[in-house]
Amino acid sequence: MSKQFLNIKKELPVLGIGLGLRRDLSDDTFNHSDRIDFVEIAPENYMGIGGRARDLLDQACERFPLISHGLNLSIGSTDDLNLDYLKELKALLDAANAPWWSDHLCFSSAGGVYMHDLLPMPFSKEAVSHVAERIKRVQDYVARPFLLENISFYMHAPGCELSEAQFLSEVAEAADCGFLLDVNNVYVNAINHKYDPYKFIDEIPLDRTVQIHVAGHKQIREFIIDTHGAPVIEPVFELLAYVLERTEVKGVMLERDQNFPEFDELLLELEQLRTIAGRTQPALTKGKLGGEAAYARSLSA
Numbered sequence: 001m002s003k004q005f006l007n008i009k010k011e012l013p014v015l016g017i018g019l020g021l022r023r024d025l026s027d028d029t030f031n032h033s034d035r036i037d038f039v040e041i042a043p044e045n046y047m048g049i050g051g052r053a054r055d056l057l058d059q060a061c062e063r064f065p066l067i068s069h070g071l072n073l074s075i076g077s078t079d080d081l082n083l084d085y086l087k088e089l090k091a092l093l094d095a096a097n098a099p100w101w102s103d104h105l106c107f108s109s110a111g112g113v114y115m116h117d118l119l120p121m122p123f124s125k126e127a128v129s130h131v132a133e134r135i136k137r138v139q140d141y142v143a144r145p146f147l148l149e150n151i152s153f154y155m156h157a158p159g160c161e162l163s164e165a166q167f168l169s170e171v172a173e174a175a176d177c178g179f180l181l182d183v184n185n186v187y188v189n190a191i192n193h194k195y196d197p198y199k200f201i202d203e204i205p206l207d208r209t210v211q212i213h214v215a216g217h218k219q220i221r222e223f224i225i226d227t228h229g230a231p232v233i234e235p236v237f238e239l240l241a242y243v244l245e246r247t248e249v250k251g252v253m254l255e256r257d258q259n260f261p262e263f264d265e266l267l268l269e270l271e272q273l274r275t276i277a278g279r280t281q282p283a284l285t286k287g288k289l290g291g292e293a294a295y296a297r298s299l300s301a
């Protein structure tokens, strides 16, 4: 990509307030498409798969703008980039005309073995160069804007010489990519690793944020496990508001992956996100029509 990311961000559509598409929630999600502006999928659940998965994807594309949030890019790994994975991912993104795509700043494979876990990289200068170079390569190959998500993690890898905020910042600047800022992950890490979440947000190049994730977690004594299986708590909503006061974003999304409540509860959480977003960024609250119109304008510009 020859254009600088911050210029690319300006042209991205405002998608609004979205929900992660989960199989158990799909009927309710489709039945309430008037209250959900976009959906995010895990591409690994659909790549090269037909049958029910394909049908679900087609239905989602008919109703919503769709973005992809991967688990298996393993961008921080020392394994070679998985070209088969990237090829299938690109085909999926092209078919869905996804305005951007994202994955995590982590590694999830080593020696060709996928661990189905998002593992933290050493926060080192060497790792910054390594992962930034790989991000540039995948951005060039996929040819759609790439967002990097800050993960929740429970122990530091050996060899750290930077803080998490410094590492995230240096990678994004060196790779010239965007952020998918997960404010629940910021909160979880801040509690578990004992730092100030607001200071973390102040330390990163926040204007690279295109999308925000909001989720719930489970507190066990003084530690927090990032479960995506509970309601969002007030301090996480407050972090969302803090970010939205400081930078314009294109989408805010609720992640709920387990322990599903009545769908009405999720709709209420989405409305809460819409209310918070409306205080500082009314464009986010205009719903699908606003988002799609903006996207159509950006494509024709």
Ligand SMILES: [Fe+2]
Binding pocket: 149, 182, 213, 255
């Ligand atoms: Fe997330």
